[in-house]
Amino acid sequence: MNDADIVALLVTLKLALVSTVVLLILGTPLAWWLARTQWRFKFILETLVALPLVLPPTVLGFYLLVALSPTGPVGTLTNAIGLGSLAFSFSGLVVGSVIYSMPFVVQPLQDAFRNIGTRPLEVAATLRASPLDRFYSVVLPLAKPGFITAAVLGFAHTLGEFGVVLMIGGNIPGETQVVSIAIYDHVEMLEYTRAHWLAGGLLMLSFVMLALVYRLRGFRVSS
Amino acid sequence: MKNILLLLALFVAPHVLGDELNVAIASNFSSVSPHLGELFFETTGHRAVFSYGSTGKLYAQIVNGAPFHVFLSADVARPKLLEQSQVAISDSRFTYAIGQMVLWSPTIEFDSPEILSSDINHLAIANEKLAPYGHAAKQFLSRAGLWDSLQGKIVRGENVAQALLFVDSGAANIGLVSLSQVQFRQGNVYAVPSDEHSPIAQQAVLLIDTTAARAFLALLRSEAGRQVIQKYGYLVP
C-alpha cells in the first residue's frame, strides 16, 4: 500500500463517517415520523427510502450525475445559491452516499421506534415530559440498539460504495477517489498485489464492523 | 408436427448456415462495430456477438478464461501481453484502427486548446493510467504545458465512454474524447493533431482459431472494412 492508497482509504473513511452522521441526523426524524404516522400514503415514502436497496447503484449514480450537473435540477439550485456544481466533489459523494445508504439507516431506526410502542410515551407525558423531552429521555435510550445497528450498517455500507461513486466521483485523488475505485483501477492496471492489499483491508474492516453489530444485538434477550 | 419442425428450422437455420462469433471489443469502438457486424454477416453469413468493456477489464476476463474468439483492444499493450503469454494465437496481432482524439464541448464555443486556460468547470478525460485515450490526453496536455495547471479541474472517467458521459451530462463542460464518439453530435470540436501524442493504435488478436474468427479479422483489413472504420471516425494504418 502506498500513499495514494492510504489517501484513498482516508477519503473512504471520511466519506463513510460524514455520510453516517448526516444520515443519523436526517434519518432519525424521518424514521420517527414513519413509525408513528397513520397517513395512508406513507407507503410511498417507505418505498422511496427502500429503493436504493434494489436499484443498481449505477442507475442511482447515473441519475445523480444528471441531476447534479449544472443543467440538472439539483445543479441549477446549487448554482443559484452559489454552491457551484456538486458533481465530482466530496460533497456530491456525500449526497450520493446518503441516498445510497438511507434504507440501511432509516429501516433499523424505524423498527426500533415502532417496537417502543405508544405506552412509554403516554406514561412519560403523564409524568410531565414534553414531546422533545420524551424523545430524549425515553425514545432514545430504548432505541439505542437500533441506533447502533443503523450507524454501523450505514457506515459499513458506504465503505463499499462503488457504482454511485464511479458515476459521479470523477476519480479525483484526495477528493473522490475511494478505496473501491482504487481497487478497480489497480485491477485494470494489472497491479494485482496492491488490489489484494486494499481489498483485503476493506474486507477485514467490514467484517469487524458487522461482527460488532451482531455481538451487540446478541446481548438483548428481550426488547 | 410439421409446423414444429418448420419453426425449429427457422431458429436453427442461421446457426447452421453460419457460425456465431464472440468478440470482445473496447467500448470506444461501439459506434463502428454494429456496422462491421452487418458487413460481416452479409459477406460471410457469420454472426458476430459483441461484448463491450474497458480494455483492462476485457483483458482480465480473457486472461481468466473468458470464451472470446477475438479481442479488439483500444491499445497495443494488452494484445502484446496476450501474445507473449501465448493466450493469443501467435502472429495474429495487428493494428486495425488508429484513434483520433478531439477536444469537445456541446456548450462552449472555441477553436483552439487555449480555451482550457480559461473558465471551464471541469475537463473530462479517460483515466490516463487505465485507458489509451487518457494516456494520449495526458501527453497532449503535458506538451501544451497545461497538465499541471489543470489538475484541479480534471475529472477522470474509467474509460473514454465515461469521459464522454461526463461532458454529455453537463457535469464537465469540456472533454478529451474520441472523434468517433462525437462526430455526429452537436457541439464544438477541435481535432488534436496526431503528432501531439503517441498514436492511439488499436490492435486486435485472435484468441480461438475458427474459420469465422479468421474471417472477421480479415474483414477488418479488407478495403470494405477499412472504409467502414474510417467512416466512423478512425484512421487506418
Added chain:
Amino acid sequence: MTIISARFVSERGTFHLDVDFELPEQGISAVFGPSGCGKTSLLRAIAGLDQSTGHLRIGEEIWQDENHFLPTHERALGYVFQEPSLFNHLTVDKNLTYGQSRIPASSRKVSFDDVVELLGIGPLLGRSPATLSGGEQQRVAIARALMTSPRLLLMDEPLASLDYDRKLEILPYIDALHRDLEMPVLYVSHDRDEVARLADHLLLMEDGHIVAAGAIGDMLTRVDLPLVQGGEAEAIIDARVSGHDDEFQLTFLDSPAGSFTVTGRGVEVGADVRLRIQAKDVSLTLAHQSDTSILNIFSATIDDIVPEGDAQMTVRLLVGEAPILARITRKSADNLGLSPGMKIFAQMKSVALLA
C-alpha cells in the same frame, strides 16, 4: 369545596363518548360499567391522551375548553395504567424520580420517602423493573404517579392485570392513598368488589354515557339502577369502631344506620371502616324478634320495592339515615303485605367489615 367539572364528546371509530358530570374534589370516585362502555376513554380524555372536544375544569384550573387544550404533560395529574408500564431502561428509583424531577421544586408536595413508605417499596429501589413481580411493579407505578404531586390521580383498572392474591395485597395501599394524601382519585373498574371497597363516589357508565352518579352508599341502593339487580346487590355503610367485647371477641361500630356488632376484633377503636351488607343476607320481620341468633337487628322504613326476576323482590329500606337492601321472595312480600312507607324490622345475618 371545589369540584371537578367535565364535559366531553368524542368519536373513535364507532364508539361515541358523550359525558357531562361533576365530581367532588376529594375521595375516590369510581367509574364503573361493563367492558367497552367507555370508562378508559373517559379517563384518557381527562388526561388529554386522546383528542376530544369538551370542557374540563379542575378546581379553578381550566384544562380544556373550546379555545384551548392543555397538553397532557402540562396537566398536574398522575395516571396509573392497567399494565404497570415501568420504564425498563431505568431502575425503580429512577422511575420514581422521573416525574418529580420535571416539576419545579416549589410544587413538590409529595415526598419521596413518604410515598416509598406508603407503598412499601423501599427494598425495591435499586432494582430493575424486569426483576419485579406484577404486584410490585404496579405499586411502583402508583408511587411513580404520585411523585409529581398531582392534583388528580387517574387509575385505569390498576388491579386488572393482577391475580387475586396480588389484588388483596395492593388494595390496602390504594385505600391508604386516599386517606393519607387528600387528592381526588378517579378509579376505573369493572370489578364490583374493588368499587365497593374503595369508592366514595360512583359514576355508572354504559355505552359511552354516564347513566347516574352519586355517593356510593346511595348509588348501590338506587332501585332504578342495574346495580341493585342480581345476586351481588349490596349496601355499603361507613362506620367507626366504638368498642370491643373481649369475652365474646366482638367489635362494635357506630354508623348512620345505628350500632353494629361484628365478629372479630382486629381493628382498633376509633378506626374508620366500611361495612358491607349484602341484600341476600337481610331478612325482614313485621315485629321485633328477640329470640334470634342474629345480632344486628334494626327498625327500618320501606322506601321502595322492585321485582327481581320472577320469584324475588328487592326492598330498599332506610335504616336510620342509611339505605340498606333486602332480597326476599315475592311470596313473602305478598304474605307480609309489604308496601313503601311501612315500618318494619331488618335482620342482617352477615355484616362484613372492610378494613
